[in-house]
Amino acid sequence: MKKASLAEVWEDTVDVWDLLKSLLMCTSICMAGYILTPLDPPFPLVIGLIGALIGFVLSALLIKPKRVFVEWKGESVSANETGSNETGSKETGRGDKQ
Amino acid sequence: MGMDPSLLIQMIGAAIGGALLYTLIGVIPGTDETAVLAPIFLAFALLGMEPRVLLCCFISAIVAKKLTDSIPVAVAGIPGGVMAAPMAPHGVFLKSKGLPHVSIRKMASGSVIGTLVAIPFSLVLAKALTPLAPIVKAYVGPIFFVGTIFLALMTRERWISLFAIIPFAMLIQGLQYLYRGLGAVPEGKSVFISFFLAITIGPMILSMLELLVSKTRKNLLRSGPKEISLAPETPIKGFPNPFRILSKTESLSAIGGSLIGSAAFFMSPCGMTVLIGEAFSSRIKDPIKRACRAVSTMDALTNATYISGTLVPLIALGIPLGGMALGPARPLFEAPPMFTIDHNLHHILTYSDFAIATVIGAAIALMITYPIAIKYARRTSEFVFKHISHEALMSLFFALVVMLAYRDTGVIGICGVFLVAIVGGMLNRWGVHLGIQFMIFYCSPWLVSHLV
Numbered sequence: 001m002k003k004a005s006l007a008e009v010w011e012d013t014v015d016v017w018d019l020l021k022s023l024l025m026c027t028s029i030c031m032a033g034y035i036l037t038p039l040d041p042p043f044p045l046v047i048g049l050i051g052a053l054i055g056f057v058l059s060a061l062l063i064k065p066k067r068v069f070v071e072w073k074g075e076s077v078s079a080n081e082t083g084s085n086e087t088g089s090k091e092t093g094r095g096d097k098q
Numbered sequence: 099m100g101m102d103p104s105l106l107i108q109m110i111g112a113a114i115g116g117a118l119l120y121t122l123i124g125v126i127p128g129t130d131e132t133a134v135l136a137p138i139f140l141a142f143a144l145l146g147m148e149p150r151v152l153l154c155c156f157i158s159a160i161v162a163k164k165l166t167d168s169i170p171v172a173v174a175g176i177p178g179g180v181m182a183a184p185m186a187p188h189g190v191f192l193k194s195k196g197l198p199h200v201s202i203r204k205m206a207s208g209s210v211i212g213t214l215v216a217i218p219f220s221l222v223l224a225k226a227l228t229p230l231a232p233i234v235k236a237y238v239g240p241i242f243f244v245g246t247i248f249l250a251l252m253t254r255e256r257w258i259s260l261f262a263i264i265p266f267a268m269l270i271q272g273l274q275y276l277y278r279g280l281g282a283v284p285e286g287k288s289v290f291i292s293f294f295l296a297i298t299i300g301p302m303i304l305s306m307l308e309l310l311v312s313k314t315r316k317n318l319l320r321s322g323p324k325e326i327s328l329a330p331e332t333p334i335k336g337f338p339n340p341f342r343i344l345s346k347t348e349s350l351s352a353i354g355g356s357l358i359g360s361a362a363f364f365m366s367p368c369g370m371t372v373l374i375g376e377a378f379s380s381r382i383k384d385p386i387k388r389a390c391r392a393v394s395t396m397d398a399l400t401n402a403t404y405i406s407g408t409l410v411p412l413i414a415l416g417i418p419l420g421g422m423a424l425g426p427a428r429p430l431f432e433a434p435p436m437f438t439i440d441h442n443l444h445h446i447l448t449y450s451d452f453a454i455a456t457v458i459g460a461a462i463a464l465m466i467t468y469p470i471a472i473k474y475a476r477r478t479s480e481f482v483f484k485h486i487s488h489e490a491l492m493s494l495f496f497a498l499v500v501m502l503a504y505r506d507t508g509v510i511g512i513c514g515v516f517l518v519a520i521v522g523g524m525l526n527r528w529g530v531h532l533g534i535q536f537m538i539f540y541c542s543p544w545l546v547s548h549l550v
Contacts, residue, residue: 064487
């Protein structure tokens with residue numbers, strides 16, 4: 001049950017329960033900041049923004065990304081390719097603007 | 099020109115902040131430009147940030163974001179934003195050939211050229227188009243309606259895009275009347291922010307809600323974390339020079355792409371990128387040269403369309419004409435009560451204010467982000483991939499949208515956000531992209547009033 005909660009949401013992998021937790025945390029801190037601030041505008045907005053940011057930092061600290069690094073499988077990078085013009089310098093400069 | 103030194107310091111500070119923040123955000127995979135730019139700049143505008151400081155920060159943010167959103171394409175094959183998606187096949191190819199470092203340098207250098215070309219060109223173009231402003235303003239409704247139809251016809255899913263125009267306009271105007279009828283907003287006031295944010299966040303909301311649908315959930319579940327392979331870093335000494343990194347033909351192609359992209363400021367940036375980028379590269383035989391040409395030209399073009407799409411409508415017209423102005427840059431045109439269509443940056447700033455704020459913003463972003471993109475591409479990506487979870491990022495934008503919608507229209511406004519987000523997200527899935535949705539939103543008062 002606990003392990004089967006990974007899912008692809010908005011182009012990346014998340015844990016559904018983690019997502020729920022982090023949504024609740026971020027939104028409630030942000031809204032609490034906005035609604036409970038006794039000061040005049042624009043302070044509620046400022047505090048709300050800071051609240052959202054605190055929620056973001058807390059979420060980032062508490063919830064780890066669901067990404068793993070696997071060994072890079074591309075061809076090895078040879079030293080003489082590190083320069084830059086080499087791929088272009090061989091170009092014969094033919095008309096390409098049609 | 100008598101610019102107060104403290105204002106100058108604020109502008110520089112805001113540009114540095116914008117560049118650093120969006121250097122990181124740019125790398126985060128899958129981040130939609132409108133979703134990451136609009137809510138934050140809307141909040142800045144509502145906070146009463148000085149307009150010149152706001153513009154400077156915005157320009158710096160888009161230059162930085164566009165420089166870095168191609169990094170994950172090169173090192174991991176994952177686009178860092180919607181606009182980087184057209185580059186993905188070329189980036190993946192270069193990575194598989196062991197040339198991710200070449201790919202990053204070509205992209206970032208193209209990006210710099212795009213910025214350098216687009217700024218002067220946009221300033222000149224804006225000046226040239228200013229006389230047209232009264233005509234455009236007199237016929238905003240019909241112009242946007244025709245623009246919507248034109249944009250719909252330009253997309254791959256043209257029939258559903260055409261069909262969606264009236265229903266989506268009805269949805270938005272229907273809610274406007276509901277809010278007014280219930281007294282959620284005062285008579286005569288029309289709601290802007292919560293609709294704008296709803297369209298912005300639609301794809302994300304729809305993607306989350308699909309987890310509640312048993313049929314789609316099955317396809318979304320994953321057995322393990324996302325696997326990412328990062329290419330190794332190769333060192334480069336000194337401050338990189340884009341014109342040395344690109345070959346002469348690549349530079350010319352990037353400049354040409356930037357000019358066309360800037361002139362087409364009213365088009366959808368993503369569509370232009372694919373069209374021009376492929377046209378400039380597809381005839382090259384050598385696959386590596388072709389990919390290099392494609393990524394450098396495309397990155398130049400996206401940058402140029404972003405800058406001109408912001409500056410030209412802002413300076414010349416004061417109304418958000420075009421995909422960029424209607425989307426990410428919209429808060430510079432409309433952030434009621436601070437900015438409205440009759441009182442926004444166009445009316446507040448002078449031509450030299452625009453030029454100075456833009457140049458400072460772009461120069462700072464280039465100085466900070468270009469070396470980072472070239473030298474630390476792998477390390478930056480690694481940091482972001484390892485430490486910033488997708489959950490945290492989604493939650494940040496979700497919370498911002500909820501707060502700003504509540505501030506605009508109260509609890510019912512939040513509910514309205516979900517309704518419009520579901521419909522908009524679904525339409526987006528069918529190919530009615532956000533650019534068209536923003537256009538429909540813009541012309542909806544005029545359109546709906548002509549249906550009776």
